[in-house]
Amino acid sequence: MAKGPNAFRTISEAADELGVPQHVLRFWETKFSFIRPMKRAGGRRFYRPQDVAVLNGVRALLHSEGLTIKGVQKLHRDHGLAQVIAAGLGSNGSARLDSGIDYDAPAVQARRLDDQARDRLAFALRDLSAIKSRLDGLLVR
The missing domain is CATH 1.10.1660.10 (Multidrug-efflux Transporter Regulator; Chain: A; Domain 2)
Known part of the structure; x- marks a missing residue:
């Protein structure tokens, strides 16, 4: 695997x-x-x-x-x-x-990022932001 x-x-x-x-x-x-x-x-x-x-x-x-x-x-x-x-x-x-x-x-x-690399980074940033929001919510409890 x-x-x-x-x-x-x-x-x-x-x-x-x-x-x-x-x-x-x-x-x-x-x-x-x-x-x-x-x-x-x-x-x-x-x-x-x-x-x-x-x-x-x-x-x-x-x-x-x-x-x-x-x-x-x-x-x-x-x-x-x-x-x-x-x-x-x-x-x-x-x-x-x-x-x-x-x-x-x-x-x-x-270096200028090509469109594909920029899209991959934007996708990763959205995922990381969502994860951070969930972690922040858990820390508040």
């Missing part, structure tokens, strides 16, 4: 999902401080759905966009984790940022 979309992933499951070897994920943890999977006793890694989204963004920036490790670090430092995650969004799982952007420039242009 397949895991649900909100289930935690082991390093092997995350690596398979992203199409990279496990040692690459371990290496990225040493280079990108914002990659922090949960670790259980014995050092076993578990990746939350957001961790996988971050890793997908890093993969897209490094492999599809051709950024260097320092380039991804700078993008994160200047524009935050949301920009890294946004790089991994797309219909085929890889990102295509606007071409011609100078990633070493002081300000990196924000």
Whole structure:
């Protein structure tokens, strides 16, 4: 039986999902401080759905966009984790940022979301808002 979309992933499951070897994920943890999977006793890694989204963004920036490790670090430092995650969004799982952007420039242009990604985010936001309302109602009691 397949895991649900909100289930935690082991390093092997995350690596398979992203199409990279496990040692690459371990290496990225040493280079990108914002990659922090949960670790259980014995050092076993578990990746939350957001961790996988971050890793997908890093993969897209490094492999599809051709950024260097320092380039991804700078993008994160200047524009935050949301920009890294946004790089991994797309219909085929890889990102295509606007071409011609100078990633070493002081300000990196924000990626424009396509309509499908925007619809998915709006749907997720509605679900999260409904869940928050239900939780708020339970907390009032």
